[in-house]
Structure formats: structure tokens, C-alpha cells
Amino acid sequence: MLVLLPPSEGKANPDEGAPLKPGSLSLPGLTGAREAVLTELVELCAGDQEKAREVLGLSEGLRGEVAKNAGLPTAGTRPAGEIYTGVLYDALGLATLDAAARRRAEDALLVFSGLWGAVRVSDRIPSYRCSMGVKLPGIGALAAHWRAPMAEVLPEVAGEGLVLDLRSSAYAAAWRPRGEVAGRTATVRVLHAPTRKVVSHFNKATKGRMVRSLLTAGAVPADPAELVEVLRELGYAVEAEAPGKAGRAWSLDVLVEEVH
Known part of the structure; x- marks a missing residue:
């Protein structure tokens, strides 16, 4: 099982730790694309701070992110x-997983990023600010920058099992499963059960809890249909829609009663 996650805008700031080694990150096929983004981002932010803040879409209060x-x-x-x-990562609670669940998380979770493309939760990275929606002056739109290298690397990473796609639309634009991989991919919405409306804050929390439930249960569903069964056994109200055509992903709706 491969679980695709969005990053978080807010990030912890490590006070210490070894400096970044781009070549040590997982998915080495992305190294060249990572180095290109890193180089331009550092040069941009070391220069005109106002220009950098504008490019990155940062408010005045986030000026420190440029430095x-x-x-x-x-x-x-x-x-x-x-x-x-x-919210998602608080609900996921990686730090409080037992050793077995933590190992499963390191194998299964892949976090998408405007700067790194995608990383494992065990990859050592610094705190940064660069969303997938950014358009750098030289590279251009980051989602477009990542599409070709992701298309080369991700199908192999996905292997032959389930792909659970929990990314937001901005990050999904960097890689969309195609063909046979798409057929075993499940995307998830979180809906308020009484109204069938998409929820926002509780969307992230529910996705985090859902991933935690799968990891702690040691569940490894082989495909979207089996995922639906497993989630229902774990207490989630799930409605599923199988794709009408080959090469399309499954759509899963997780229904919640309370929105908070």
C-alpha cells in the first residue's frame, strides 16, 4: 500500500541536526529536479526579499520564511x-505510533512537496516554505516541473498494490496515476453525512485518523474494493464508486456526523 499525502503549510523548525544531503533522500530519480528547485529557491530568497515574498505568495507576517x-x-x-x-499530521500522530506501525508508516507514506517532489516520512529535511502552487521565475510552475520526473519514478514506487491518494488538488497536479496504476488508486473525500457537503478542517483530521487506523491495524488492502471493506471494519462510514472505465481511479466518500 502506498499512501499519498499533502504536506503542511506550517512546519516545525529543527534547532539542530545535520545539514541537508539531497542525494540521501528517497526516490533518487527525483534528485536532479530537487536540486534545480532548491538552487533557484535559495538564490531567489537570498536576493530581493520583496520579490521572493511575492513569488512565494507570503504575507508580510511571513517575511521570516524568506530568510x-x-x-x-x-x-x-x-x-x-x-x-x-x-491538522492531518496531528491526527496521524506519527510520534505516538508503536514500533511496528511506525515501520509501516515509513514504508507506506509519501508526502508530496513543491520543493522535494515527494519524500518518505523518514527522509531528513529542513523546514522550508515553497508550495506546489508557486511559479519560480526560471523553472516556472512547480506542478509542471515535477510531472515528467514523477511520471518516471512514481509508477515503480507504487508497485503492484493499492494507492491511497489523500492529496489536495494542487499536489495531485504533480502526478496523476495512469493506466493500470490508476485502476488500483482510491481518492477520498470527507463529507458531512446529513448534508453531503465537503468539509474542510475535519477533512484533514479524518484523513489523518484514517491513515493512523490503517497503520495501527496492520491492514494492507490489496485494492480499492478491499480498502472499503477494511475501513468499514475499522468503523468508518464509506461510500464507494468504482470507475466506469479502465484506467480511472476509484472515488471514496467518508461520511462524518460531526464537523468540528
């Missing part, structure tokens, strides 16, 4: 699972 990006080559690093914070 942080400029120092990325020498910044301290921590495992990505400790860097990413926010």
Missing part, C-alpha cells in the same frame, strides 16, 4: 514526519 529558505543548504534537518505539522 529561512535562503539558509536551506546549511539548515538543520529532522525526519519529514517531524517537520510536517498541522
Whole structure:
């Protein structure tokens, strides 16, 4: 099972840790694309701060993120699972998983990123600010930058099992499963059961809890149909829609009664 996650805008700032080693990150086929983004991002942020803030879409209150990006080559690093914070990651609670579930998380979880493309939760990275929606002056739109290298690397990473896609639309644009891989991919929406409306905050929390449930249960569903069965056994209300054509992903709706 491969679980595709979005990153978080907010990130922990490691006070110490070895500097970044781009070549040590998982998915080495992305190394060249990562180095290109890193180089331009650092140069941008080391120059005109106002221009950098505008390019990155940062408010005045986030001006400090520009300086942080400029120092990325020498910044301290921590495992990505400790860097990413926010609602989904709080609900996932990687730090409180038992050893077996933690190993499963390191094997199954893949976090998408505007800067790194995608990383494992065990990959050591610094805190940074660069969303997938950014358009760098030289490279251009990051989602487009990542499409070709992702198309080369991700099908092999997906292997032959289930792909559970929990990414937001901005990050999904960097890689869309095709063909046979798409047929064993499940995308998930979280809906308020009484109204059938998409929820926002509780969407992230529910996805985090759902992944935690799968990891702690040691569940390894082979395909979307089996995933539906497993989630229902774990207490989730799930409605599924199988694709009408080959090469399309399954759509799963997880229904919640409370929105908070």
C-alpha cells in the first residue's frame, strides 16, 4: 500500500541536526529536479526579499520564511514526519505510533512537496516554505516541473498494490496515476453525512485518523474494493464508486456526523 499525502503549510523548525544531503533522500530519480528547485529557491530568497515574498505568495507576517529558505543548504534537518505539522499530521500522530506501525508508516507514506517532489516520512529535511502552487521565475510552475520526473519514478514506487491518494488538488497536479496504476488508486473525500457537503478542517483530521487506523491495524488492502471493506471494519462510514472505465481511479466518500 502506498499512501499519498499533502504536506503542511506550517512546519516545525529543527534547532539542530545535520545539514541537508539531497542525494540521501528517497526516490533518487527525483534528485536532479530537487536540486534545480532548491538552487533557484535559495538564490531567489537570498536576493530581493520583496520579490521572493511575492513569488512565494507570503504575507508580510511571513517575511521570516524568506530568510529561512535562503539558509536551506546549511539548515538543520529532522525526519519529514517531524517537520510536517498541522491538522492531518496531528491526527496521524506519527510520534505516538508503536514500533511496528511506525515501520509501516515509513514504508507506506509519501508526502508530496513543491520543493522535494515527494519524500518518505523518514527522509531528513529542513523546514522550508515553497508550495506546489508557486511559479519560480526560471523553472516556472512547480506542478509542471515535477510531472515528467514523477511520471518516471512514481509508477515503480507504487508497485503492484493499492494507492491511497489523500492529496489536495494542487499536489495531485504533480502526478496523476495512469493506466493500470490508476485502476488500483482510491481518492477520498470527507463529507458531512446529513448534508453531503465537503468539509474542510475535519477533512484533514479524518484523513489523518484514517491513515493512523490503517497503520495501527496492520491492514494492507490489496485494492480499492478491499480498502472499503477494511475501513468499514475499522468503523468508518464509506461510500464507494468504482470507475466506469479502465484506467480511472476509484472515488471514496467518508461520511462524518460531526464537523468540528
